[in-house]
Amino acid sequence: MAEGSKDQGGVGTTDPEEDSPNMIVYRKIEDIVTRIQDEKAGGVAIRTVKSFLSKIPSVVSGADIVQWLMKNLSIEDPAEAIHLGSLIAAHGYIFPISDHVLTLKDDGTLYRFQSPYFWPSNCWEPENTDYAIYLCKRTMQNKARLELADYEAENLARLQRAFARKWEFIFMQAEAQVKIDRKKDKAERKILDSQERAFWDVHRPVPGCVNTTEMDIRKCRRERNPHRVKKSVYGVPDDGQSQPSPIHISSQPTRKPTKEDVQKEITFLNVQLDRHCMKVSKVADSLMSYTEQFVEYDPFVSATEPSNPWISDDTTFWDLEASRDPSQQRVKKWSFSLEEALKDPAGRDQFLKFLESEFSSENLRFWLAVQDLKRRPLQEVASRAQEIWQEFLAEGAPSSINLDSHSYERTSQNLKDPGRYSYEDAQEHIFKLMKSDSYARFLRSNIYQDLLLARKKVSLQPRRSTAHYFLAGDCLCAGNNISHRQAISRSRKYKTVRALLVPVAALPLKCSTYHQYEMLQSS
Amino acid sequence: MCDQTFLAATFGPCDSCGKASPLMNIYIKNDAINYCSFCMEVMACQGLQSGETLASLKKESDSLKKKLEEERGKLNDIELHQVAEKVEMLGALSIKTKRLLKGHGNKVLCMDWCKDKRRLVSSSQDGKVIVWDAFTLNKEHGVTLPCTWVMACAYAPSGCAVACGGLDNKCSVFPLSLDKNENLSAKKKAVAMHTNYVSGCTFTNSDMQLLTSSGDGTCALWDVESGQLLQSFHGHTADVLSLDLAPSETGNTFVSGGSDKKANVWDMRSGQNIQSFESHESDINCVKYYPSGDAFASASDDSTCRFYDLRADREVAVYQKDSVIFGASTVDFSLSGRLLFAGYNDYTINVWDVLKGTRVSVLFGHENRVSRVRVSPDGTALCSASWDNTLRIWA
Numbered sequence: 001m002a003e004g005s006k007d008q009g010g011v012g013t014t015d016p017e018e019d020s021p022n023m024i025v026y027r028k029i030e031d032i033v034t035r036i037q038d039e040k041a042g043g044v045a046i047r048t049v050k051s052f053l054s055k056i057p058s059v060v061s062g063a064d065i066v067q068w069l070m071k072n073l074s075i076e077d078p079a080e081a082i083h084l085g086s087l088i089a090a091h092g093y094i095f096p097i098s099d100h101v102l103t104l105k106d107d108g109t110l111y112r113f114q115s116p117y118f119w120p121s122n123c124w125e126p127e128n129t130d131y132a133i134y135l136c137k138r139t140m141q142n143k144a145r146l147e148l149a150d151y152e153a154e155n156l157a158r159l160q161r162a163f164a165r166k167w168e169f170i171f172m173q174a175e176a177q178v179k180i181d182r183k184k185d186k187a188e189r190k191i192l193d194s195q196e197r198a199f200w201d202v203h204r205p206v207p208g209c210v211n212t213t214e215m216d217i218r219k220c221r222r223e224r225n226p227h228r229v230k231k232s233v234y235g236v237p238d239d240g241q242s243q244p245s246p247i248h249i250s251s252q253p254t255r256k257p258t259k260e261d262v263q264k265e266i267t268f269l270n271v272q273l274d275r276h277c278m279k280v281s282k283v284a285d286s287l288m289s290y291t292e293q294f295v296e297y298d299p300f301v302s303a304t305e306p307s308n309p310w311i312s313d314d315t316t317f318w319d320l321e322a323s324r325d326p327s328q329q330r331v332k333k334w335s336f337s338l339e340e341a342l343k344d345p346a347g348r349d350q351f352l353k354f355l356e357s358e359f360s361s362e363n364l365r366f367w368l369a370v371q372d373l374k375r376r377p378l379q380e381v382a383s384r385a386q387e388i389w390q391e392f393l394a395e396g397a398p399s400s401i402n403l404d405s406h407s408y409e410r411t412s413q414n415l416k417d418p419g420r421y422s423y424e425d426a427q428e429h430i431f432k433l434m435k436s437d438s439y440a441r442f443l444r445s446n447i448y449q450d451l452l453l454a455r456k457k458v459s460l461q462p463r464r465s466t467a468h469y470f471l472a473g474d475c476l477c478a479g480n481n482i483s484h485r486q487a488i489s490r491s492r493k494y495k496t497v498r499a500l501l502v503p504v505a506a507l508p509l510k511c512s513t514y515h516q517y518e519m520l521q522s523s
Numbered sequence: 524m525c526d527q528t529f530l531a532a533t534f535g536p537c538d539s540c541g542k543a544s545p546l547m548n549i550y551i552k553n554d555a556i557n558y559c560s561f562c563m564e565v566m567a568c569q570g571l572q573s574g575e576t577l578a579s580l581k582k583e584s585d586s587l588k589k590k591l592e593e594e595r596g597k598l599n600d601i602e603l604h605q606v607a608e609k610v611e612m613l614g615a616l617s618i619k620t621k622r623l624l625k626g627h628g629n630k631v632l633c634m635d636w637c638k639d640k641r642r643l644v645s646s647s648q649d650g651k652v653i654v655w656d657a658f659t660l661n662k663e664h665g666v667t668l669p670c671t672w673v674m675a676c677a678y679a680p681s682g683c684a685v686a687c688g689g690l691d692n693k694c695s696v697f698p699l700s701l702d703k704n705e706n707l708s709a710k711k712k713a714v715a716m717h718t719n720y721v722s723g724c725t726f727t728n729s730d731m732q733l734l735t736s737s738g739d740g741t742c743a744l745w746d747v748e749s750g751q752l753l754q755s756f757h758g759h760t761a762d763v764l765s766l767d768l769a770p771s772e773t774g775n776t777f778v779s780g781g782s783d784k785k786a787n788v789w790d791m792r793s794g795q796n797i798q799s800f801e802s803h804e805s806d807i808n809c810v811k812y813y814p815s816g817d818a819f820a821s822a823s824d825d826s827t828c829r830f831y832d833l834r835a836d837r838e839v840a841v842y843q844k845d846s847v848i849f850g851a852s853t854v855d856f857s858l859s860g861r862l863l864f865a866g867y868n869d870y871t872i873n874v875w876d877v878l879k880g881t882r883v884s885v886l887f888g889h890e891n892r893v894s895r896v897r898v899s900p901d902g903t904a905l906c907s908a909s910w911d912n913t914l915r916i917w918a
Contacts, residue, residue: 021805021806021824021850024804024805024824024825024826024850025824025826025848025849025850025868028826028848029848032848069846073845073846074844074845074846075846077885079887080846080885081846083869083870083871083887084846084848084869087849087869087870210890210891210911214910217672217690217720218674218720218722218738218762218764219782219806219824258536258537258538258539258540258541258577259538259539259540259577259580260541262577262580262581262584263580265584266580266583266584266587268796268799269584269587269588269591270587272591272798272836273587273590273591273594275836277595277598277834277835277836277837278598278832278834278835279598279599279600279835280598280599280600280601280602280603280832280835280837280839281600281601281606283603283817283818283832283834283835283839284601284603284606284607284839284878285606286817286834287603287813287815287817287818287832287860287877287878288606288607288610288878290814290815290817290859290860291610291859291860291861291877291878292610293859294814294858294859294860295859295861297858297859297902298857298858298859298861298862298902299857299858299901299902299903299904299918300616300618300857300858300862300902300905301613301857301859301861301862304903308903308904308918309641309658309903310621310622310658310903310904310916310918311621311918315658317903318640318641318901321901339771339772339773342772343772371728371772371773374728374729375727375728375729375730375731375732376729376731377731377746377747377748377749378731378746378748378749378751378753379748379749421775421792424775424792427773428773431773
């Protein structure tokens with residue numbers, strides 16, 4: 001069970017803000033980076049690497065990190081580990097020591113871990129003044145490794161223009177920072193400088209890189225520090241000019257539940273206790289059988305005939321679905337349940353046709369009318385409801401349906417104040433009736449069976465294979481002015497078919513359409 | 524009883540009526556009672572024997588919850604994935620990006636398919652709503668809303684209109700005209716009015732009704748033509764982030780998920796909360812019904828997706844992995860319900876075997892968070908919308 005890392009970190013475990021979505025991810029990542037750095041507990045070796053004339057302190061190779069992730073997070077595919085590692089880097093927890101772009105590579109590239117001071121979970125929202133101080137500071141320090149990249153130089157220029165009046169102040173702050181830094185140990189400075197740079201790579205990313213500090217606006221309200229009392233990276237006092245964020249509306253403290261709320265809850269719980277529920281084993285069987293029934297219709301699992309339009313760029317599959325003649329596979333679906341039959345407009349039509357042949361179509365027509373009623377705009381509802389009453393339920397109604405007296409009573413009561421749901425009871429009753437009676441007979445009827453077994457009424461040559469509808473591929477016929485038979489024999493796919501093919505429907509042959517042919521038994 | 528001149532020690536929301544007022548603080552049977560003077564008098568008149576203090580009610584509620592858990596536990600005789608061991612393993616899936624829809628200038632937050640299986644509508648953070656023919660990559664309509672963060676959009680069943688809403692707290696309906704020159708914005712009709720952002724919207728089975736969910740903690744059903752509120756649904760104690768209509772033709776229910784970690788099933792006719800599920804550890808970002816309508820899946824910031832069955836009234840599967848640590852923002856089922864596509868904040872889409880509980884595939888490609896995944900109406904393709912400003916069609 002993925003333990004939300006609420007219990008990690010120790011600090012603020014009872015803090016409600018710990019539940020905020022961003023914090024949950026940060027805590028998980030922090031757990032991972034803490035484990036990676038723990039050499040004794042199977043973490044990676046963090047070493048000082050000798051490079052040319054200098055030493056690179058406290059680094060680890062990308063390959064080591066990828067290996068660790070694969071081993072400890074049960075990842076089989078290195079690509080997945082690299083992807084996860086890159087995200088951890090993009091969020092600022094690890095960084096390449098010689099690149100502004102925060103990704104993980106599965107090779108000897110050297111990485112360093114970010115200092116907890118700079119972790120995103122501290123809710124940094126550094127201001128541009130801080131960024132200006134940082135960039136300014138970098139230009140003051142005469143080290144090759146601290147040179148500004150092009151985009152940083154551009155940023156600095158922009159900030160100089162924006163903060164023209166404050167620049168002296170910023171310059172002073174930068175100088176102060178440089179002084180503080182000089183006092184630190186050389187190796188320590190290397191590490192701190194790189195960590196500081198990585199921090200800014202997260203908050204002021206390279207153009208074109210994802211800014212991982214962007215938040216989903218729906219979750220912003222619950223962030224820690226909603227009133228944005230800004231914390232400066234370099235201790236610059238807030239000059240009070242910062243506007244309160246428009247997104248951070250003052251969060252209302254969650255309302256304490258009142259007596260009414262708890263009473264409602266008690267009523268709800270009592271209703272739930274009275275509910276009859278099914279065992280999981282039964283439910284699982286039901287889910288499995290449903291899935292199994294429909295799996296042949298699922299394009300992601302079973303092949304689509306003739307082809308998936310998105311893959312082959314061929315819309316035949318859609319053309320066939322839209323055609324008036326439903327495929328056998330589609331007709332088969334109607335037998336799954338009355339609901340499935342009614343979902344498909346062709347199924348609905350056929351069922352209606354069948355009922356008409358039995359002179360009992362009023363049930364289905366009533367059901368359809370009530371469905372339609374529910375879809376009407378509000379102002380039409382009352383009149384339409386009356387019309388339905390007149391047509392199906394009133395004394396001497398032209399399409400009188402058979403309702404039990406209880407439902408009849410309820411419905412006529414409902415109609416005193418007609419609404420979209422006035423006929424719910426009646427509709428349910430009629431649906432059950434159709435399901436138990438007419439639907440079963442429909443499935444056995446000729447109308448249905450003919451479609452299911454694809455028997456056509458067009459007279460054909462003898463010795464027909466009835467169950468085999470056969471779809472001809474891209475017909476070359478019309479374009480090349482050849483006969484059907486020639487086209488079929490040319491089409492490589494059907495080379496082996498020597499039988500005579502006869503078009504079922506006498507439709508003009510077009511290159512872009514598929515035609516249904518019945519295969520004759522080979523003589 | 525003269526009660527107006529008591530010395531109030533505290534001021535705050537009354538435990539009984541919730542209104543902020545001077546409170547009388549007394550103790551009954553060791554329970555602290557902080558009522559305003561009116562409620563105190565009402566209680567006194569009802570007789571202290573009924574003893575129904577907030578604390579005692581809470582106790583009753585807690586014991587009922589425990590009892591319910593026990594009762595439901597008895598039905599948990601086996602796990603879904605154990606029963607599913609006898610189901611055939613799925614073959615290796617080979618799902619690739621077949622179309623890349625570029626055109627949005629900012630994060631794409633939402634999309635919805637048209638019933639014609641190839642058109643779709645998408646909305647983005649910069650206020651743009653685009654209607655595409657995804658098959659040809661043709662942009663057919665474009666509207667710019669005055670507000671940013673259009674978090675919800677939906678295609679009408681007839682294919683003649685789209686609804687969209689977001690930070691403007693409204694959901695508006697636009698008819699789609701065939702005349703390219705017509706200014707769609709002019710024909711905009713504001714239908715839903717909430718007191719906070721609109722997080723989700725969907726048409727019911729017709730163009731005439733719109734169901735919306737909002738950051739104000741409620742869902743609402745609206746009559747499109749008149750803009751009238753037909754039904755509102757109260758019960759969530761925090762933002763409602765997502766909703767989904769039951770797939771049944773005769774169904775009148777829908778499920779909603781919110782920041783209160785709860786997924787609630789509602790009766791559209793009465794506005795009642797029929798069932799509630801609370802097992803996630805963080806916000807539920809998306810809910811979607813299983814194709815049969817008997818179950819639904821949810822995606823949450825706790826990096827798991829879960830599967831709940833309505834008949835068993837409990838969670839029956841959890842889809843999670845040690846290597847998946849970022850929040851799941853969106854889910855959808857394949858046509859048969861065998862596959863669950865889930866989009867995550869780590870830019871990937873994980874494909875889960877619903878019955879066995881294992882992951883069958885990972886789809887890489889997006890360069891930023893995946894905000895929405897939807898399977899096309901005939902199940903032939905999956906569309907994903909992302910913060911990388913693009914939409915991808917996978918098949």
